[in-house]
Structure formats: structure tokens, C-alpha cells
Amino acid sequence: MSFPSHPTVRPVPQADTSYMPAKRWLVQHRAMGLTLLLALGLLPFFALSFYNSPFWDDFGMALMVRQYGLWPAQKVFYLTWGGRYGTALVQTLSNPLTYGWVGGMHFTPLVLLGSTLLVLHLNLRELSGRRLSSGTAGRGAALLLLLSLAWMPTIYPLFYWFTAGTGYMLGIILMLLIPAAGLRALRAGTDWGRRGWYGVAQASTVLAVGLNEIALLLLAWLLLVLLACSWWAGRGRAAACWGGLLVSAVVGGTVAVLAPGNWVRMYGPSGASQPHASLNVSNVLRYAAEFFTGFLAQPLHIMALLLLALLLGPLLVRTRHWRPVGFRLPLAGGVAVLLVGLGSSFVFHALVTQNPPPGRTLSFMWLWLFLGWVGVLWAAVPRRVAPLLVRTLARLQRLAAGVTFVLLLLGVERSAWTEWLRNAPTWRAQNDARFCRMQEAVRLGQRVVVVPPFEGIVPRHISILGENLFFHPGNSIQHHNNDVTARWFGLDSVNLSAPSLQGRVGEGL
Numbered sequence: 001m002s003f004p005s006h007p008t009v010r011p012v013p014q015a016d017t018s019y020m021p022a023k024r025w026l027v028q029h030r031a032m033g034l035t036l037l038l039a040l041g042l043l044p045f046f047a048l049s050f051y052n053s054p055f056w057d058d059f060g061m062a063l064m065v066r067q068y069g070l071w072p073a074q075k076v077f078y079l080t081w082g083g084r085y086g087t088a089l090v091q092t093l094s095n096p097l098t099y100g101w102v103g104g105m106h107f108t109p110l111v112l113l114g115s116t117l118l119v120l121h122l123n124l125r126e127l128s129g130r131r132l133s134s135g136t137a138g139r140g141a142a143l144l145l146l147l148s149l150a151w152m153p154t155i156y157p158l159f160y161w162f163t164a165g166t167g168y169m170l171g172i173i174l175m176l177l178i179p180a181a182g183l184r185a186l187r188a189g190t191d192w193g194r195r196g197w198y199g200v201a202q203a204s205t206v207l208a209v210g211l212n213e214i215a216l217l218l219l220a221w222l223l224l225v226l227l228a229c230s231w232w233a234g235r236g237r238a239a240a241c242w243g244g245l246l247v248s249a250v251v252g253g254t255v256a257v258l259a260p261g262n263w264v265r266m267y268g269p270s271g272a273s274q275p276h277a278s279l280n281v282s283n284v285l286r287y288a289a290e291f292f293t294g295f296l297a298q299p300l301h302i303m304a305l306l307l308l309a310l311l312l313g314p315l316l317v318r319t320r321h322w323r324p325v326g327f328r329l330p331l332a333g334g335v336a337v338l339l340v341g342l343g344s345s346f347v348f349h350a351l352v353t354q355n356p357p358p359g360r361t362l363s364f365m366w367l368w369l370f371l372g373w374v375g376v377l378w379a380a381v382p383r384r385v386a387p388l389l390v391r392t393l394a395r396l397q398r399l400a401a402g403v404t405f406v407l408l409l410l411g412v413e414r415s416a417w418t419e420w421l422r423n424a425p426t427w428r429a430q431n432d433a434r435f436c437r438m439q440e441a442v443r444l445g446q447r448v449v450v451v452p453p454f455e456g457i458v459p460r461h462i463s464i465l466g467e468n469l470f471f472h473p474g475n476s477i478q479h480h481n482n483d484v485t486a487r488w489f490g491l492d493s494v495n496l497s498a499p500s501l502q503g504r505v506g507e508g509l
Contacts, residue, residue, distance in 0.1 A: 031135060038142040041408065042113075044416035045149060048160070048463040049109035051424040053431040054097055055468050056506075057163040058105070060484040061088075062097035070098075083259025086210025090166045097488065102435060109159045109463065112169050117141050119176040120371075126180040127378075128322040129187075140315070144371065147311075147404070150412040151304040152366055154359035154508045160463040161360075164509065168364045171215035174208035176371070177201075178219070179226065182241050183324060198241070205245050209252040214345045214361060216253040218368055221341045223249055233326035266352065287350035291357060292343055295365070305373055310400035312374060313393040320381040327379055334376030342369055359508050412462075419460040427464050430454050438489040447492040453500035461508050467500035481505065 064073040070092060077088040096104020120141035124132055132140075149155055157164035178201050185197035205223075209216040223246040230238035295301070329337075345365055349357050357365070434451050441449045451469070459466040469485065470478040472495065486494040 031139070034139055035135075035142075038139060038146060041146045041413060042117075042142060044413075044420040045155075045159070045462070046110060046113055047420050048416070048424055049113070050106050051420075051428040052105050052109055052160050052463060053428070053468075054102060054105045055161055056481050056484070057091070058095065058097055058161070059488040060480070061091040061163060062095050063484055063488055065092050065095075065098045066488075077261065078259050079261055080264050081261045082265050083256035083262050084167070084210055084212060085256060085259075086207045087163075087167045087212065089210075090170065090207075091163050094166070095162065105162060108162045108165060112159050112165050112173075113145070115173050116169070116176075117145055119173050119180070120144050123176055123180045126183045127324060127327070127375075128319055129324065131322045132319060140312075143311070144374065146408070147304070147308060148367060148370055150408055151300060151370070153362040155363075155412075155462050156465055157360035157509050158363050161509070164360045167211055168215075168360050171208050171211045171219075172364065172367045172371075174204040174211075175215065175219050175222065175368075178204050178208070178245065179222070182226075182245065186238055186241055198244075201241075201245055202248055205248045206252045209249050210256050212364075213256070213348060214364055216249070216256065217344050217348055218341050220246065220249045220253065221337075221344065225337050229326055229329065235326055238326070283354075284347065284350045287354055288343070288347040291350065292346040295342075295346070295362065301366070301369075304370065307400050307404050308370070308373060309377055310393070310396045311404065312377065314390070314397050316374075316378045316381055317385050317390060317393060320378070320383065320385070323378065329376070329379040331376065331380035334379050338369055338372045338376060341372075415460040416462050419462045419464055423457050423460065423464055426456050427454070430457075435489075438486070438491060438494065442490040449486070449491055449494045450497050451494065453496045453498055454502045457502050459502060465506075465508055466502040467496075467505055469494065469496055469500075470505055471496040471499045478505075 064076065067073075068076050073092055074085065074088050078085060081088075092098055096102070096108075118141075121134075121137050124137040124140050125134070128137075152158070158169040159165055181197045181201035181204065185194050185201060188194040188197055205219065208219050223242050226242040227239055227246055230236075230242055342365055345368075346357070349361065437451055438449050453469075453471070454467050457464060457466065468481075470482055473479045473482050482494055486492060
């Protein structure tokens with residue numbers, strides 16, 4: 001047997017690295033790509049603002065100012081309609097229709113969406129001690145806003161209907177601003193900084209509790225929890241901060257609750273709340289429990305909370321050391337805080353009426369649960385996390401991102417883009433034509449106007465719900481809607497020439 005003098009050397013197969021530059025480019029520009037995707041996701045919601053039109057109480061609140069004057073209108077509202085002094089002030093003072101500016105309604109959703117984005121960004125920055133970069137905080141805020149819109153029970157009243165948006169969404173914005181401003185005041189290095197930021201927190205508290213009763217309940221509960229946690233952690237200065245805000249919330253809430261208008265609105269001859277004939281605690285608790293469990297048991301809500309935990313899990317673990325001092329609460333305790341606040345809201349609603357909560361109230365409660373869930377998860381992250389758990393969360397995050405992307409495309413994104421590109425131009429053109437018809441009638445001395453119903457619109461329930469006038473209104477609420485619209489334009493009445501096929505007025509509100 002012979003052997004070759006020079007052994008044959010076989011080449012070692014080399015890995016194909018042709019794809020590596022593309023992979024490196026994707027990793028390097030991952031933040032830019034995510035920013036672009038989030039911007040595209042939010043684009044139709046902001047763009048739909050420019051097709052927005054006034055509706056219902058938008059006209060009514062402006063008419064109060066026209067009839068009584070700005071400041072006397074606040075007194076009339078407090079005495080005859082309700083104790084929501086914050087609502088009355090904002091819906092008259094900042095109402096574009098107060099100044100005869102119909103086009104100003106185009107900017108209402110822009111302000112509400114933009115303010116939500118900014119205050120979420122501020123919260124992420126302040127809660128992380130400003131260690132979280134502005135870009136990361138911005139992307140986190142955009143993701144939270146987009147997911148909130150995706151799974152919100154109803155979008156229109158919180159962002160596109162001026163009076164509901166300023167009564168409910170403004171409450172969420174202020175409830176996010178207050179803890180961020182309080183933290184900023186505690187960390188301020190100058191006396192002016194402390195006073196300025198604490199003044200912002202105080203003013204926001206007084207305004208928020210005057211917007212609606214659910215905001216009063218939830219904000220007072222949040223401040224009480226912050227006070228208790230700070231006191232338990234031995235942080236007297238922080239406890240004094242949250243305690244001072246709680247006192248302002250209680251005082252403002254007392255002013256709102258004791259308003260004579262509350263009793264006029266609920267128990268007067270035209271009271272719209274349909275209260276219980278007599279207080280029955282067992283019935284109140286039964287209705288509250290029914291609506292509460294039904295709300296929590298919705299598969300969409302459960303899936304949304306689970307996906308949110310998986311999407312943000314790696315970031316929350318990575319930034320756990322940036323939490324404010326004392327911002328630590330076991331998961332069970334944090335969940336209890338959320339559920340007590342949510343449950344008390346349902347109990348209050350059941351105390352007022354046997355009817356299910358309207359869409360705007362459910363969306364308000366949903367935002368408390370959804371956004372509060374982020375804080376609860378972050379507060380519950382232990383100081384030491386096993387490397388295996390970190391790797392598992394990273395894999396699950398990729399899976400959750402893919403599922404969320406598909407759900408967005410098939411759900412709210414499809415509806416929003418369709419509404420913007422297909423329905424919005426027709427919607428705005430028909431609204432403008434209707435308003436021009438009523439203005440022309442006033443110039444010609446006509447007092448009664450009949451307009452055709454909207455047509456060619458398929459409401460997607462983002463910013464367009466369908467017809468906003470009633471055909472031959474048959475009750476006081478329907479008459480009120482048509483009457484305030486007509487009176488704002490200077491008419492005696494307005495009616496439709498035929499029943500509308502474009503959705504029921506008030507559906508989804």
C-alpha cells in the first residue's frame with residue numbers, strides 16, 4: 001500500500017456572508033425603520049382631522065355663550081346642567097364655534113392626538129429619570145397611542161367629537177400629565193422649577209376633577225396610592241407632593257359633586273340619565289358587577305393586555321433600574337390598584353343609571369386599564385432577572401410584534417386608511433354643502449331648512465359615524481340635536497328630506 005507524498009488538502013466550506021451587510025444595515029437602522037412604521041400607522045388618524053365637522057353639543061355649548069356670555073354661561077351650566085365646571089369652561093372658552101369658526105373643528109383631533117403623544121413621551125422620560133433617550137421615548141409613546149387606538153372600544157368620541165374629547169380624552173391627558181409634573185417638581189434643582197411644575201400639577205388636578213365624575217374617582221384613587229406608597233417608603237417630601245394634589249382633587253371634586261345642576265340634570269322632568277327610582281344597593285352592585293366582568297372578559301381586551309406585556313417586556317426589564325425611588329409594587333398589588341379603580345368607576349355608573357356605559361365612558365376606562373397596565377408591569381419587574389427570562393422575552397417580543405402587525409393591518413389600520421382615502425373627501429364635501437345651504441337660507445330670510453341626508457359614505461367608525469341629524473326627531477334628545485344645529489346657524493329648525501341610510505345618529509358614542 002502506497003501513500004501520496006503530499007496529502008490532499010480539501011477546502012473547508014465557507015459560510016455565505018453576502019447577506020451580512022444587509023443584516024447589519026437593518027440592525028443599524030432599526031430605530032429609523034420603526035419610527036417610519038409608527039408614523040405611517042398614526043398618519044391616517046392625524047390626517048382625518050382635516051375632514052372633521054362639528055356635532056351635537058359642539059353647537060349647544062357655543063350657543064350658551066352666545067345667549068348668556070362666556071362667564072355667566074359657567075354659572076348657568078353649574079346651576080342647571082352639572083358640576084363639571086372644567087367641562088363647561090373648556091367647551092365654551094376653547095370651542096371654535098364660540099367664535100363662529102366652523103373650520104376650527106379640523107384642529108380638535110390634531111390637538112388631542114398630539115397632546116396625548118406629547119404627554120406619553122413626557123411620562124416615559126420622567127419615569128425613567130430622563131435616562132430614556134428622547135427618540136426611544138417618542139417611539140414608545142407612538143406605539144402606546146397606536147395600540148390604544150387599535151383596541152379602544154370607540155375612537156370617534158374621544159378624539160373627533162369636540163365636546164366628548166374635551167370631557168373625556170382631556171381627562172386622560174391631564175391624568176398622565178399630573179404625575180409627570182409632580183416628579184419633575186420633586187427633581188427640580190431651582191425653587192422656580194419646583195413651583196412652576198407643581199403649579200402645573202395643581203392646575204391640572206383642579207381642571208381634571210371638573211371634567212367628569214369618572215376622572216374624579218380615578219385621579220383621586222391614583223393620588224391616594226402614590227401618597228400611600230411614598231409614605232410607606234419613608235419619602236416624606238414625595239408624600240407631601242401627592243398629598244397636596246389629593247387635597248386639591250377632593251376640594252375640586254366636592255365643588256363638582258355638590259353642584260345643583262347635577263340634580264336638575266338627573267332628576268328633572270327631562271333628565272336624560274334615567275336614574276334608579278330608589279337606591280337599591282344590591283341592584284347597583286349587580287349592574288356594576290355585570291358590566292365590570294363583561295368588560296374585563298372580552299377576548300379582545302385580554303389579548304391586548306397580553307400582547308402589550310410581550311411587546312414592552314424587554315424594554316421594561318432593561319430599564320428597571322431607572323424607576324423612581326419607591327416605584328416598586330408586586331404584580332398582584334398593581335393589578336389590584338387597576339381593578340379597584342376600574343370597579344369603582346362601574347359602581348358609580350351603576351349608581352347613576354341602569355343603562356350600560358356609553359362608548360366614550362368605556363373608552364375612558366379602557367385607557368385607564370391599558371396605560372396603567374404598563375406602569376403596573378414596570379413596577380413589578382424584580383431587581384434581578386434571570387438571563388434565560390431575558391432571552392425568552394426577546395423571542396416572545398418578536399412573535400408578539402408579528403401578531404400585532406397583522407392585527408393592525410387587518411383591523412384599525414385598514415379602517416382608518418379606507419376612511420381617509422375613500423370616505424373623508426365625500427364626508428367633508430357633503431358637510432360643507434349642508435352648512436353652506438343653511439348659511440344661504442339665513443341670507444335669504446328663510447327660517448326652516450330641509451337638507452338631503454348624507455349618501456355614498458360607509459362609516460368605518462374612526463372619525464365618521466354617519467348622519468348627524470335626525471329625520472323627523474321624535475324625542476327631546478333628537479330635537480335638541482337638530483335644534484342647536486339650526487339655532488347656531490340662525491334658523492328655527494332643520495330637518496332631513498328622507499331617512500338616512502348612513503348609520504344611526506349617536507351610534508358608538
